[in-house]
Amino acid sequence: MKESDKSLGVAVLGCGSVGSQVVRLLQEQAGDLAARVGAPVELVGVAVRRLDAAREVEVPEGLLTTDAAALVARDDVDLVVEVIGGIEPARGLILSALEHGASVVTANKALLAEDGPTLFEAAEKAGRDIYYEAAVAGAIPILRPLRESLAGDTVTRVLGIVNGTTNFILDKMDTSGAGFGDALQEAQDLGYAEADPTADVEGFDAAAKAAILASLAFHSRVTASDVHREGISEVTAADVASARDMDSVVKLLAICELRPGADGGEDAVAVRVHPAMIPRSHPLASVREAYNAVFVESEAAGQLMFYGPGAGGSPTASAVLGDLVTVARNRLAGTRGAGESAYAARAVLSMGESRTRYHVAIDVDDRAGVLATVALAFAEHDVSIQTVRQEGRGDDAQLVVVSHEATDAQLSATVAHLRTMDIVRDVTSVMRVEGVAE
Structure with a gap:
C-alpha cells in the first residue's frame, strides 16, 4: 500500500457517458479529492475500445489504452473504476484487479445481479474493497x-x-x-x-x-x-x-x-x-x-x-466518486469496508406465492346474473372482491374488479377460469395494485 504522502493511482475502465464524467471530475476536483481522501488521487490510465472514438471530455495524452487487462495489473494502480458494463470482459477485469491488489468501484448492475457473490468472495480473499453505489438509481444514495x-x-x-x-x-x-x-x-x-x-x-x-x-x-x-x-x-x-x-x-x-x-x-x-x-x-x-x-x-x-x-453521466459519476473517496480512505488506513452480508440466507418465494391486490377488467355479456357469476368465479379461488364497477356498452358490458390481497397463483387461476366462461368475452387487463393498506 502507498504511504499517505504519495498518490493513489486510479484506472478507469470505459470512457462512455459515465466514464468520461468520472475522468472529468477526477481532473477538475483533484485538489478537493486529495483533501478528502488524505492523499492525491491520480488518474493513471483509461481503458477504451477504440483510441480514435469521439469522447465527451479530453483525456490527457498517454492515458488512453485498449489493453484493459494490462492496465488493471499494473503496480501503480491502487483503485479501479469499472464502468464498461455487461458481464464479460468486466467480470474478468474486476477479478484480475482484485488479484493484483487493487480495490474496485463498479456501476455494473447486470454483473452484480448475476454473479455478485464471486466478486465479493474475490474481494474478501484479496483483502480489498468492492463498492457499487452507482449500480442502482444513479446519484441517489440508497x-x-x-x-x-x-x-x-x-x-x-x-x-x-x-x-x-x-x-x-x-x-x-x-x-x-x-x-x-x-x-x-x-x-x-x-x-x-x-x-x-x-x-x-x-x-x-x-x-x-x-x-x-x-x-x-x-x-x-x-x-x-x-x-x-x-x-x-x-x-x-x-x-x-x-x-x-x-x-x-x-x-x-x-x-x-x-x-x-x-x-x-x-x-x-x-x-x-x-x-x-x-x-x-x-x-x-x-x-x-x-x-x-x-x-x-x-x-x-x-x-x-x-x-x-436515476441515470445520466454526471449523476452516476457522482455516486462513483463518492465510492472512490471511501475506498481510497480505506486503502490509506489499511482497512476495508463491510463486505457481503448474506448471513440470513433466506429462501426466495416464487411469484405464485407473492401477495398483492389486483385490478381486472373483463368484457362480458350485458345480461342479468353476469355480475353474480363473475363474483362466484373469484370466490371459488379464494379471491375476495373489494370493489366492482360495471359499464354497459350495448350488447356487452365491462366489469372492473379490484380485489383484496391474494396470491398471484390464486389470481392467475381466477383469470384462467374467467376466460373459459361463456359470458366472458375477454379479460382485457390484469394489473396489480400496490401502496394501498388493506
Missing part, C-alpha cells in the same frame, strides 16, 4: 443506507421506481393520454430511451437492480433470475385511464419484501418487477419524468424515501 445506516434495523420492504426510461414513458401516458408507442418514441427522441429499449421497457434493468436491493436489504443472496419480471410494453392507454378513474397512476415498480414462510416458518424474500397501479396519494406517485425514487420500510426507522436523478 445502497449505502441499506448496507450501513440501516444495518441495526430490520428492513421489511423496499418499493422503488428504479428505471428512468419506463417512468418517463408511463408519466407521458398519464399526463398526455398517449399510447405506449408514441410515448416510447418521444423518450427516444429526447435521449431517455435507447434505439433498442428492450432492457428498459421489458424490465431487465429494473430486475437487476431489484436483486441488488433485496440482497442488501434482507442479507440474503438474490440474483436476477430470482426476480419475477414483467415490462410495460403491454400497458395500454386504457389501463392508464382506468388507473386515473381510481385516482391512481401506473408505475413500473421494483418490489422487495419479507413474507412469512410456508406454514408460518422462517421469513422468506419475495422480489418482483412489474407495472402496478398506486394511489396518487402515495409518495412514489409524484415521481415524474425520468426521475427515480426508492421507498424503504423498516421496523424501527419506519418509512424512508430516497429521490433524485
Whole structure:
C-alpha cells in the first residue's frame, strides 16, 4: 500500500457517458479529492475500445489504452473504476484487479445481479474493497443506507421506481393520454430511451437492480433470475385511464419484501418487477419524468424515501466518486469496508406465492346474473372482491374488479377460469395494485 504522502493511482475502465464524467471530475476536483481522501488521487490510465472514438471530455495524452487487462495489473494502480458494463470482459477485469491488489468501484448492475457473490468472495480473499453505489438509481444514495445506516434495523420492504426510461414513458401516458408507442418514441427522441429499449421497457434493468436491493436489504443472496419480471410494453392507454378513474397512476415498480414462510416458518424474500397501479396519494406517485425514487420500510426507522436523478453521466459519476473517496480512505488506513452480508440466507418465494391486490377488467355479456357469476368465479379461488364497477356498452358490458390481497397463483387461476366462461368475452387487463393498506 502507498504511504499517505504519495498518490493513489486510479484506472478507469470505459470512457462512455459515465466514464468520461468520472475522468472529468477526477481532473477538475483533484485538489478537493486529495483533501478528502488524505492523499492525491491520480488518474493513471483509461481503458477504451477504440483510441480514435469521439469522447465527451479530453483525456490527457498517454492515458488512453485498449489493453484493459494490462492496465488493471499494473503496480501503480491502487483503485479501479469499472464502468464498461455487461458481464464479460468486466467480470474478468474486476477479478484480475482484485488479484493484483487493487480495490474496485463498479456501476455494473447486470454483473452484480448475476454473479455478485464471486466478486465479493474475490474481494474478501484479496483483502480489498468492492463498492457499487452507482449500480442502482444513479446519484441517489440508497445502497449505502441499506448496507450501513440501516444495518441495526430490520428492513421489511423496499418499493422503488428504479428505471428512468419506463417512468418517463408511463408519466407521458398519464399526463398526455398517449399510447405506449408514441410515448416510447418521444423518450427516444429526447435521449431517455435507447434505439433498442428492450432492457428498459421489458424490465431487465429494473430486475437487476431489484436483486441488488433485496440482497442488501434482507442479507440474503438474490440474483436476477430470482426476480419475477414483467415490462410495460403491454400497458395500454386504457389501463392508464382506468388507473386515473381510481385516482391512481401506473408505475413500473421494483418490489422487495419479507413474507412469512410456508406454514408460518422462517421469513422468506419475495422480489418482483412489474407495472402496478398506486394511489396518487402515495409518495412514489409524484415521481415524474425520468426521475427515480426508492421507498424503504423498516421496523424501527419506519418509512424512508430516497429521490433524485436515476441515470445520466454526471449523476452516476457522482455516486462513483463518492465510492472512490471511501475506498481510497480505506486503502490509506489499511482497512476495508463491510463486505457481503448474506448471513440470513433466506429462501426466495416464487411469484405464485407473492401477495398483492389486483385490478381486472373483463368484457362480458350485458345480461342479468353476469355480475353474480363473475363474483362466484373469484370466490371459488379464494379471491375476495373489494370493489366492482360495471359499464354497459350495448350488447356487452365491462366489469372492473379490484380485489383484496391474494396470491398471484390464486389470481392467475381466477383469470384462467374467467376466460373459459361463456359470458366472458375477454379479460382485457390484469394489473396489480400496490401502496394501498388493506
